[in-house]
Every structure is written in C-alpha cells, then in structure tokens.
Amino acid sequence: MPADTAAIDTARDALIAVDVQPDFMPGGALPVPGGDAVVPVVNRLLDLFAVAAATQDWHPAGHLSFASSHPGAAPFSRVVAPYGEQTLWPDHCIQGTPGAALHPGLRAERFAAVLRKGWRRDVDSYSAFTENDRKTPTGLAGWLRDQGIRRVFLAGLATDFCVGWSGLDALDHGFGVVLVPDACRGIGIPAADGGARDSTAEMLRKLEARGAAFVPSGDLRPGGSPA
Numbered sequence: 001m002p003a004d005t006a007a008i009d010t011a012r013d014a015l016i017a018v019d020v021q022p023d024f025m026p027g028g029a030l031p032v033p034g035g036d037a038v039v040p041v042v043n044r045l046l047d048l049f050a051v052a053a054a055t056q057d058w059h060p061a062g063h064l065s066f067a068s069s070h071p072g073a074a075p076f077s078r079v080v081a082p083y084g085e086q087t088l089w090p091d092h093c094i095q096g097t098p099g100a101a102l103h104p105g106l107r108a109e110r111f112a113a114v115l116r117k118g119w120r121r122d123v124d125s126y127s128a129f130t131e132n133d134r135k136t137p138t139g140l141a142g143w144l145r146d147q148g149i150r151r152v153f154l155a156g157l158a159t160d161f162c163v164g165w166s167g168l169d170a171l172d173h174g175f176g177v178v179l180v181p182d183a184c185r186g187i188g189i190p191a192a193d194g195g196a197r198d199s200t201a202e203m204l205r206k207l208e209a210r211g212a213a214f215v216p217s218g219d220l221r222p223g224g225s226p227a
C-alpha cells in the first residue's frame with residue numbers, strides 16, 4: 001500500500017463501480033436506500049482514475065437467488081444451495097432488462113471493462129472476483145493485474161453484499177482495498193440473531209478487521225504516478 005492512502009496513483013489504482021444499476025435504486029426491484037446518491041459521486045471519482053471498471057449483476061430468469069425460484073420462500077429468507085447458504089432476493093437484474101443496465105446517469109464511457117456476474121443460473125455471485133460457490137473466478141483479478149493494478153477503490157451497491165464481498169476477495173487476492181463510504185450504500189438486513197449490527201455494519205467491521213481502508217471521496221486527490 002502506498003504510504004498515503006488518499007493519493008491516487010493512476011498507474012496502480014483502479015476504481016471499481018459495483019452494480020450501479022436501476023434495479024438497486026429506490027423504486028427498483030431490489031432497492032438499496034439512497035442508492036441513487038452514489039451516481040454523482042462515482043461520476044466525480046472517475047476523473048481521478050485512469051483505470052476504472054464496472055460490474056453488472058446479470059441474472060437469467062429463474063435464477064437460484066430469486067425467492068420466486070423456491071416455492072413458498074420469502075425474499076430475504078435463506079436457503080441452503082449446493083454450495084452453501086444463499087439469501088433469497090426479489091427477482092432483480094434480469095439479463096437484458098432496463099433494470100439490469102448500467103445506470104443511465106453514469107459516465108459509462110469511462111469504464112475500460114464491464115464485468116457481468118451472477119449469469120450462471122445455479123450460482124450467485126456477490127463478489128466481482130469469485131462466485132458464491134467460493135471457487136469460480138470471474139477473471140477480474142487477472143484483468144486488474146494485467147493492467148498493473150495493485151489497489152482497488154470500491155464504490156457502488158450494496159455495501160453489505162456485492163461491494164463488501166468484492167472488497168474481502170480483493171484483499172484475498174493481494175490488492176490493497178479502499179472503500180469510499182459516500183460512494184456506497186447498504187441494504188441493511190437486521191441481524192438474524194437480533195444483534196445490534198445489521199448486515200452493513202457487520203460487513204464494514206469485517207472489511208476493517210481485514211485491513212481495508214475507508215476514505216471519503218472528498219479526501220481523495222491526484223497523487224501522480226511515480227516513474
């Protein structure tokens with residue numbers, strides 16, 4: 001990690017905008033409270049980075065993560081999938097639908113790569129790096145390495161699922177991780193055991209414990225690229 005967490009090295013730092021899609025906006029199929037507020041923040045952040053990528057949650061109809069695929073199951077309940085526990089969601093981000101597009105307000109032309117994930121019917125993928133079976137790579141780590149990237153700055157939706165899992169996996173892959181809190185929003189599922197931490201607080205705790213940094217967008221600044 002560079003000594004100065006807030007200075008962007010355009011040769012080694014990448015911005016990853018996770019799942020900034022209409023279905024995750026207020027009024028969408030799986031709304032994240034305040035989700036629309038991340039769009040202008042991501043757009044401003046794009047000015048600081050030479051390398052930026054976006055992810056799209058991209059499910060086929062009948063996806064295993066949809067409550068509607070499990071008769072009698074309610075959204076936000078959990079089932080045991082062949083690869084382990086899986087939270088069930090309302091139908092969302094169905095391939096090719098407007099709700100699955102990149103948010104139309106994003107400066108999408110600035111993304112060098114757009115990675116779609118969760119496209120296998122029987123495996124979900126919260127993380128941009130590894131699917132929920134915890135073994136299938138998406139290819140993003142290799143792409144970032146091929147660009148010379150050492151550190152990723154995370155923005156997007158939702159903090160407690162796709163952003164958070166992406167951060168944990170980025171750390172596992174040896175990338176430095178900086179989460180930009182004002183560029184992210186969480187779904188916030190109450191703790192199953194009635195505990196005080198909801199899913200967003202719990203994910204932030206895990207990220208911090210594993211060494212992720214948290215730097216608000218207003219503190220980030222150009223750091224140049226040392227030769």
Ligand code: VGL
Binds near residue numbers: 019157158160
């Ligand atoms: C997400 C739940 C289901 C996310 C995607 O983008 O955080 N959450 N699919």
Ligand code: ZN
Binds near residue numbers: 057059092093
């Ligand atoms: Zn999804």
